[in-house]
Amino acid sequence: MEKTQKTKLSLDGLNCANCAAKIENKVKNLDGIKNVELNFITKTLSYESTNTEDINKIKKIVNKLEPDVKVYEEGKNEFHEHSHEHEHSHTHTHEHGNFNLKKEIIRISIGLIFFIAAIITNQQMIIKISLYLAAYLIIGGKVLIRSAKNIMRGNVFDENFLMGIATIGAFAIKEYPEAVGVMLFYEIGEFLQNLAVDNSKKSIKSLLDIRPDYANLIKGQNIEKVSPSQVKVNDIIVVKPGEKVPMDGKIIQGQTMMDTSAITGESVPRTVKENDEILSGFVNQNGLIKVKVEKEFSESTVSKILNMVENASAKKAKTEKMITKFAKYYTPAVVFFALGLATIPVLMGGTFSDWLYRALIFLVISCPCGLVLSIPLGYFSGIGTLSKKGILIKGGNYLETIKDLDTIVFDKTGTITQGVFEVVKIKPENITKEELLKTAAYAEKHSNHPIAQSIKKEYNQQIDETKIKKYEEISGHGIKAKIEEKTVLAGNSKLMEKFGINYKENNNSGTIVHIAINGQYSGYLEISDKIKNGVKQTIKQLKQLGIKNTVMLTGDNKKVAQAVTKEVGIDEYYAELLPDQKVQKFEQIKTNKKIAFIGDGINDAPVLTRSDIGIAMGGLGSDAAIEAADAVIMDDNIQRVVDAIKVSKKTAKITWENIIIVLGVKIVFLSLGALGMTNIWGAVFADVGIALIAVFNSLRIFKN
Structure with missing residues (x-):
């Protein structure tokens, strides 16, 4: 069986949103190609093929x-890679894929001078017409050549073609100022539209200006500046x-303050020292440090974040797909209608030139660029805004779903609570505190569970591993071990019941680890976990934003779960769940609800994948979480979920505003055009002017 390969192409110089939709449709119809996504904003086309x-x-x-x-595979065009840093605004003019902003302004300005000269001159008509013609060719020459x-x-x-025919038609009926003025208005509109889109791309690139340019690699006695990929x-x-930290690693020498804001959204610098893990994209503020690299650049945090954000807008929201589908049928329908408008009235005795002019106006108005451009731009802006706030959304489809959530299920440890445990009580029976x-x-020597870590931390002495003869971890219960000649059980009440140990119930709100030695109950340790701030x-x-139900799932005991839910205001909880029971319980809660699951990502991947929206908290350290989740909160701040819902609602609101504004204005002007009650000025406003309004409206999402 042939291997399916995912390919991503750059379409350098693609500036017509409607044409982008046509390209996507035609590529989708090719045999053997699937999952085609054309992202007009980033000018990329991804597909899978054998x-x-x-x-x-x-x-x-x-x-x-x-x-x-220009079409080329991403990463295989050296000039393009290099030129990203010097990227200017794109319009229809390209020099090696880059637009010369200055040159374009000069071109339009010269055309404008000729246009003004033609209007104010009192010379012979031939000179006046020549000035109009010069202005027209300077301003609209490119439109005619492309057509x-x-x-x-x-x-x-x-x-x-439509702009060319309409303005040449205006010249033919001696409406010279209208012909040049309309072309000027059109080109300025296109210029501003592309400038706005490009600026939105730049603002997202500046949010994610975290890609390190180099790494200082120690080779023998020397330090060499190399590419991070080496x-x-x-x-x-x-x-x-x-300097930026180029790759994920562990500090082996030195200490410093790190600015982590680009990665986690956290504004307060973090102090780091020897043995601390640091992520690529952090910025070193004051001390010199040596770092042992733990992940290659392609697997590092920076690469993952850039990859997620760059690919996010390829996963289209339902509204985007609906508009693309609409444009697919709308454009041919309008062309046929215009054809009817130009011929049927003439056959019934109407004037050909009059009805042809109306048909051309009708066609200019009809272009769906305003919709095809502004809707993806809205989702792109929403995803970029959330990136800035420290939450990565994997696609417009997920951003759109967030606004409809009615139930949120939380994991407890590391999500609601800090996951930093400490021993708060040692209660021995027939044994000393120290011995217990x-x-x-x-x-707990071989366990990596946070509770086990807290017990070892409290003990704070060297553990002689030769004394541990046997070790068995019983999932969801605890540990059975042979230490010297003693059989030790350490775990929850279920473990005690499993082995028939007569233990004592207690009303503590912390997590209890019961200990039994040689079948005799020897006491318990109480471990507490602090609830996170905020x-x-x-x-x-979340309740104010329309979340009807909040649920907490935990493997912890009922008393702990009850105390936590009561303190933070969560509606219901399910406690003492084994990992597979968490999935079962989630499936029961899920029926007919729009549901999100929020977990710390360490062992939550199965539940994350089953939810409508899976959100991994501080999940950058966990590859499984990044893979399984639809959104990743880069720091551990649960408040980001509120930000995500607000931005999702705002994006949806602005998107529907654009749909209503663009379609409403077009319907009005299409009707006026068909009735002969508007001219080509109105037509260009209904096309470029409205597209421009929709684009600038989409950019309001950034102001969140």
Whole structure:
């Protein structure tokens, strides 16, 4: 069986949103190609295919619809990679894929000067017409050339053709100022529209300006500046004050303050020292540190974040898909309607030039670019805004779903509580406190569970592993171990019951670890876990935002769960759950609800994948969480969920505003055009002007 390969292409110079939709549809119809997503904002096309030759078919499609667009596989164009740093605003003019902003302004300005000169001159008519013609060719020359190229490729009814025919028609009926003025308005509108889109891309790139340029690699006695991709796991790198940490690793020498805001959204600098883990994208503030690399650059936090954000807008929301589908049927329908408008009244005795002019106006108004451009831009802006706040959303489809949530299920440890346990009580029976703590620490020696860690931390002495003869972890219960000649049980009440130990119930609100030695109950340790700051306030805000039900799942005992839910205001809880029972319980809660699960990502992957929206808390350390979750909160701040719902609601509101504004204005102007009650000025406003309004409206999402 042939292997399916995912390919991502850059479409450098793609500036027509409607043409982008046409390219996507044609590529989707190719045999053997699936999961086609064209992201107009980032100008990328991704697809899955078993045939490497499919790229040539795609290039032919793009070349036919947009001959000026350069198509190449991402990462295989060195000039493009390099030129990202110097990227300027794109319009329809390209020099190696980059637009010269200054040159474009000069071109439009010269055309404007000729236009003004033609209006104010009192010279002979031939000079006046020559000035109008010069202005028209300077301003609209590119539109005419593109239209001619497209006609030769059989692609007739596009914006360029319509603008060309409409303005040439205006020249033919001696409406010279209208012909030049309309083309000028059109080109300025296109210019501003592309500028706005490009600025939104730049603002997201600046939010994520975390890609390190180099790493200081120690080679023998020397330090070499190398590309981060050249550094391997276990290499030692030096990070100097002011530099970005290029890859994830552990500090082996030195201490410093780290600015983690680009990764976690946390504004307060973090102090780090030897043996502390640090992530790529952190910025070293003051001390020189040596770091042992633990992940290659392609697997590092920075790469994951950039990859998630770059790919996020490829996963389209339902509204985006609906608009793309709408445009697919809408455009041919309008063309046929215009054809009818130009012919049927003439057959009934109408004037040909009059009805042709109305049909052209109708076509100019009809272009769906305002919708096809502003809707994806809205979701792109929403995803970018949340990236800035420290929450990564994997796609517009997930951003759209968040606003409809009515139930949120929380894991307890590491999500509601800090996951930092400490021993608060040692209650021995027929044994000393010291002996009980020592026995518990030996029993928990091989466990990485946070509770086990807290017991070992409390014991704080060297553990002689030779004394541990046997060790068995009983899932959801605890540990059975043979320490020297003693059989030790350490775990919850279920473990005691399993082995028939006569233990004592208690009313403590902390987590209880019971200890039994040689079948005799020897006491318990109480371990407590602090509730995170701001959780109570967050639960309250979620209720205000329309979340009807909040639930907590935990493997902890009922008393602990009850105390936590009561304190923070969660509606219901399910306690003493084994990992597989968590999944079962989640499935029971899920029926007919829009449900999100929020967990710390360590062992929550099965539940994350089953939810409508899976959110991993502080999940950057967990590959399984990043894979399974639909959103990742980069720090451990549960408040980010409130931000996500607010941005989701705002994005949806602005998206529907755009749909109503664009379609409403178009319907009004299409009716006026058909009745002969508007001219080509109105037509260009209903096309470019409204698209511009919709684009700027979408950019309001950034102001959250």
